[in-house]
Amino acid sequence: MSIVATASIAIQRRFGRQRLRQYILGSIPFVVLISAWHMNTVFEWLPPVFIPAIGEVWDAFFILQEDCAGVGAALTLDNSCLMSTHILSSIGRVILAAVIGLPFGIAFGILAGMSRPISKILEPIGIFANSISGIAWIPLAIVWFGVGWMTTLFIMLNTIFWLMFFNSMMGVRGVARVYEQSVLTMGGNRLDVITQVYLPGAMPSIISGMRMSMGFGWRALIAAEMIGGDSGLGFMIFSSAEEFKIEEVFLGVIIISLIFLATDRYLLMPLEKWTIHRWGLVWKPT
Amino acid sequence: MLSRSNLNRLAAFWRHFPAANAVNLTLIIIGIMLVWLLISNTIENPARYLPSPIQVVLSSFDMIYKGLLPSYFGDTITRLVVGSSIGLALGIPFGLLLGLNRTVADMFYPMMNFFQSVSGIAIFPIVVVWWGNSDKTVLAVILYTSFFPIAFTVLSGVREVPLRYIHAARTLGASRYQIIRDVLLPGSMPHIATGSRLSIGFAWRAVIAGEMLAGREGLGWMIFTGQDADKTSEVILGMVMIGVSWIILDHYLLRPFEADTIERWGLVQR
Amino acid sequence: MPAKLVVEGLTHHYPDEYTGESVHALEKINLEVDEGELVTVVGPSGCGKSTLLNILAGLLPYREGIASVDGVQISGPGSDRGVVFQEHAILPWRSVAKNIGHGLEIKGMAKEEREARVKDFVDLVGLSGFEDKYPHELSGGMKQRCAVARTLCADPVIMLMDEPFAAVDAQTRITLQEELNRIAIATKKTIMFITHAVDEAAFLGDRCFVFSARPGRLKAIVNINIPRERRIWADMNADEEFVSSRDEILRLVREEVSVAVEE
Numbered sequence: 001m002s003i004v005a006t007a008s009i010a011i012q013r014r015f016g017r018q019r020l021r022q023y024i025l026g027s028i029p030f031v032v033l034i035s036a037w038h039m040n041t042v043f044e045w046l047p048p049v050f051i052p053a054i055g056e057v058w059d060a061f062f063i064l065q066e067d068c069a070g071v072g073a074a075l076t077l078d079n080s081c082l083m084s085t086h087i088l089s090s091i092g093r094v095i096l097a098a099v100i101g102l103p104f105g106i107a108f109g110i111l112a113g114m115s116r117p118i119s120k121i122l123e124p125i126g127i128f129a130n131s132i133s134g135i136a137w138i139p140l141a142i143v144w145f146g147v148g149w150m151t152t153l154f155i156m157l158n159t160i161f162w163l164m165f166f167n168s169m170m171g172v173r174g175v176a177r178v179y180e181q182s183v184l185t186m187g188g189n190r191l192d193v194i195t196q197v198y199l200p201g202a203m204p205s206i207i208s209g210m211r212m213s214m215g216f217g218w219r220a221l222i223a224a225e226m227i228g229g230d231s232g233l234g235f236m237i238f239s240s241a242e243e244f245k246i247e248e249v250f251l252g253v254i255i256i257s258l259i260f261l262a263t264d265r266y267l268l269m270p271l272e273k274w275t276i277h278r279w280g281l282v283w284k285p286t
Numbered sequence: 287m288l289s290r291s292n293l294n295r296l297a298a299f300w301r302h303f304p305a306a307n308a309v310n311l312t313l314i315i316i317g318i319m320l321v322w323l324l325i326s327n328t329i330e331n332p333a334r335y336l337p338s339p340i341q342v343v344l345s346s347f348d349m350i351y352k353g354l355l356p357s358y359f360g361d362t363i364t365r366l367v368v369g370s371s372i373g374l375a376l377g378i379p380f381g382l383l384l385g386l387n388r389t390v391a392d393m394f395y396p397m398m399n400f401f402q403s404v405s406g407i408a409i410f411p412i413v414v415v416w417w418g419n420s421d422k423t424v425l426a427v428i429l430y431t432s433f434f435p436i437a438f439t440v441l442s443g444v445r446e447v448p449l450r451y452i453h454a455a456r457t458l459g460a461s462r463y464q465i466i467r468d469v470l471l472p473g474s475m476p477h478i479a480t481g482s483r484l485s486i487g488f489a490w491r492a493v494i495a496g497e498m499l500a501g502r503e504g505l506g507w508m509i510f511t512g513q514d515a516d517k518t519s520e521v522i523l524g525m526v527m528i529g530v531s532w533i534i535l536d537h538y539l540l541r542p543f544e545a546d547t548i549e550r551w552g553l554v555q556r
Numbered sequence: 557m558p559a560k561l562v563v564e565g566l567t568h569h570y571p572d573e574y575t576g577e578s579v580h581a582l583e584k585i586n587l588e589v590d591e592g593e594l595v596t597v598v599g600p601s602g603c604g605k606s607t608l609l610n611i612l613a614g615l616l617p618y619r620e621g622i623a624s625v626d627g628v629q630i631s632g633p634g635s636d637r638g639v640v641f642q643e644h645a646i647l648p649w650r651s652v653a654k655n656i657g658h659g660l661e662i663k664g665m666a667k668e669e670r671e672a673r674v675k676d677f678v679d680l681v682g683l684s685g686f687e688d689k690y691p692h693e694l695s696g697g698m699k700q701r702c703a704v705a706r707t708l709c710a711d712p713v714i715m716l717m718d719e720p721f722a723a724v725d726a727q728t729r730i731t732l733q734e735e736l737n738r739i740a741i742a743t744k745k746t747i748m749f750i751t752h753a754v755d756e757a758a759f760l761g762d763r764c765f766v767f768s769a770r771p772g773r774l775k776a777i778v779n780i781n782i783p784r785e786r787r788i789w790a791d792m793n794a795d796e797e798f799v800s801s802r803d804e805i806l807r808l809v810r811e812e813v814s815v816a817v818e819e
Contacts, residue, residue: 455662551649
C-alpha cells in the first residue's frame with residue numbers, strides 16, 4: 001500500500017469520513033476566492049486601489065505596529081502601537097460593556113419577569129429602545145459624550161442591556177409556576193425563589209441572550225467606532241478608507257470577523273450548547 | 287333609552303377594544319414625557335443636550351412645513367424596500383438550493399458563516415472606496431446584511447421538513463421534482479416568512495447606518511447632520527421617527543404576515 | 557393464483573445510529589400475501605417489523621433475498637405499494653381533499669376525474685363535509701382516516717400499514733379497526749397491517765404472522781377463520797375462534813418477550 005493511501009486512511013480514521021468531506025468541500029470556495037484575489041493582483045483586473053494584494057494586507061499589520069516600543073507600550077494603548085491599540089480598545093470596550101451591561105440587563109429582566117407592574121412600564125420602553133436600534137443613538141451619544149470612549153461604550157451598553165433584559169424576562173416568564181410554589185411550600189422565601197427557581201430556570205434563555213447580545217453589540221460597537229470613536233477597529237477601517245489605504249481596511253475587516261467568529265464559536269456557542277443540554281433541552285445550531 | 291341591558295351591551299362592546307392596554311401605554315408615554323420635560327428644564331443648555339418634547343414637536347412642524355421630513359422618510363423607506371427585496375430575491379433561492387443539495391450546502395456553508403460574521407456595517411469602508419458616497423454603496427450594504435439571515439433560515443427550513451412527509455410523497459410515487467414542489471417548498475414557507483422578517487430587521491439597521499456613513503438623504507442622514515449642525519431636537523425627532531416606523535412596520539405588517547403564514551401552512555399546535 | 561406479495565430469504569442488517577455497530581434486524585424471512593387478503597404482522601418491539609415494512613415500501617434498500625409485488629422486484633418506492641405511516645404523514649398545508657388526491661395529482665390525472673375519485677374515497681372513510689378542512693383542524697382519528705383514503709385513492713396493488721392506530725385513543729382505535737374491516741370488505745384490497753397489539757392483530761387479520769425477537773424471524777402463522785362480515789368488537793369476546801386465535805398469538809408473542817428480557 002502506498003504512503004498516500006495509508007495516510008488517507010489514517011486521516012479518514014482521525015476525522016471521520018463525513019467530517020473530512022465537509023472540510024474539503026467547505027475549503028473549496030475559500031481556496032477559489034483567495035486564488036481569485038491573488039490572480040486579480042497578478043493580472044490587474046481591478047486596480048490595487050480597490051483590491052489590495054494579499055501580501056500588502058499582511059504587511060499592513062506589521063507596518064501599523066512598527067513604531068511600537070514594546071509590550072508595555074502596547075498594553076497601555078500607546079498611540080505608537082496602532083494595531084494593538086485598535087484591537088485592544090475594541091476588545092476592552094466589549095469586556096467593559098459586558099461586565100456592566102449583562103448583570104444589569106439580567107437583573108432588570110428577572111425583576112420584570114416576576115412583576116407585572118414593572119414589566120408593564122419597562123416593556124414598552126424596551127420595545128421602543130430596541131426599535132431605535134443601537135446605531136441610531138450614535139448622534140445623540142456624540143452630543144452627550146463627545147467623540148471617544150464614552151460614546152462607543154454607551155452604544156454597546158444600550159444594545160446589550162435591552163436584549164439581555166428581554167431574554168431574561170422571557171426566560172423567567174417561561175418558568176412553570178409549580179416550581180415557585182414547590183419552593184414556597186417547602187418554606188423558602190422570595191430570595192430563595194429567585195436564586196433557586198427563576199435564575200436557573202431562565203438560564204438557557206439568559207445564555208442565549210448573552211450570545212445574541214454580544215453579536216449585536218459587536219456590530220453596534222464597530223458602527224459606533226466608525227462614527228463616534230477615536231480608536232478601535234471600526235475607527236481604523238473608517239479612517240483608512242478615507243485615506244484610501246484599502247489594505248488597512250481589508251486587514252481591519254478580516255480581524256473584526258475573526259475576533260467575532262472566535263468568540264462566538266469557541267466561547268459563547270459551547271456555553272450555550274452546554275447550558276441547553278444540561279437543562280435537558282435540545283440544542284439547534286443557529 | 288339607557289336601560290340596564292343597553293349598558294351591558296355597551297360594556298361588552300367596549301371590551302372589544304384593547305382600551306386597557308392603550309390607556310396604560312398612554313400613561314407610560316405621558317410619564318416619560320414629564321420626566322423628560324423635567325430633566326430638560328433643570329439642565330443647562332437644554333437646546334444642545336436634551337431639548338424638551340415641546341421643542342421636538344415644534345421642530346417636527348418646521349420640518350414637515352419645509353417638506354424635509356416626508357422626503358427623508360420616503361427616501362429611507364424606498365431604500366429599505368429596494369435593498370431588502372433584492373436581498374430576499376437572492377437569498378431565498380440560494381437558501382433553497384443549499385437546503386436541497388447536501389454537497390452544495392457543505393461547500394458554501396463555512397464561507398457563508400464567515401461572511402455573515404463580517405457585519406454589513408464593517409464592509410461599508412470597503413464599498414465606499416469602490417463606489418464612493420453613493421446610493422449604490424448604501425444598497426450594497428443593505429443587500430449584504432439582508433442576504434445571509436434569510437439564506438440561513440431558508441436552509442434550515444428545508445432541512446427541518448419532517449422526513450415522514452418526504453417518505454409519504456415517495457410512496458405515492460412522487461419524483462424528485464414533485465417532492466420539491468409539493469413537500470419541501472411549502473414545508474419551508476413558515477421559515478421563509480420568519481427569515482424575511484429577520485432580514486428586513488437587519489436591513490433596517492443597515493439603512494440607517496448606511497445613510498449616516500455615506501451621507502445620503504434619509505432619516506439616518508437627518509440625525510447625523512442634525513448632530514453636526516447642533517440641532518439636537520432634529521436628532522431626537524429622527525430617532526423617534528426611526529423607532530416608531532420600525533414598530534409600525536414590525537408589529538402591523540411583518541409579524542402578522544409571519545403569524546398568518548405559519549397558521550396557513552397549518553404548523554401551529556392547537 | 558400467484559401471490560401478490562412474495563418475500564423470499566430476506567435478511568437485513570443495518571448500522572446502529574449511535575454505536576455504529578451492525579444490527580441484525582431480519583433473518584431469512586419467507587412469506588406470501590394473497591390477493592384480497594389482510595395479513596397482520598405482530599411481534600415484540602425491535603423485532604424488525606418496521607424494517608420489513610420500510611423494505612417493502614422501497615424506502616430501505618436491501619441486499620439479501622427477494623421481495624416482489626405482482627412478480628416485479630421491489631427497488632425503490634412506487635405507487636404500486638401504498639403506505640399508511642405510524643405518525644401523521646398527511647401534509648399540513650393541503651386540505652383533506654387535496655391530500656387524498658395527492659397521489660393522483662402526482663400521476664398527472666386530470667382535475668375533474670381526480671375530484672370525482674377523491675369524492676368516492678372521502679365518502680368511503682367517512683370524511684364527508686371535511687373536504688376543505690386542514691389537518692390541524694382534524695382529530696387524530698380523522699387524520700388517520702385521511703391517510704388511509706390518500707393511500708387507497710392512489711389505487712396501489714397492496715396497502716402497507718405501519719401501526720397506523722397506535723397514536724389514537726382506545727375508543728377511537730376500536731372504531732378505526734371496524735372501519736378498516738369495512739373498507740377491506742368494500743375494496744377487497746390486499747393489505748399488510750403491522751402492529752404490536754395482539755387484539756388488533758387477531759381482530760383484523762385473515763392470517764397473522766408472528767415475528768420472533770431480534771433478529772426477526774417468521775416464528776409462526778396463525779389463521780383466523782372468521783368471516784369479515786361477522787367481525788364486530790361487541791361480538792368478539794364471545795367468539796371462540798377469535799378468543800382462541802388471540803390467546804394463541806398472545807402466547808407466541810409472550811415467549812418472545814421473555815426471551816428478549818432474559819437477554
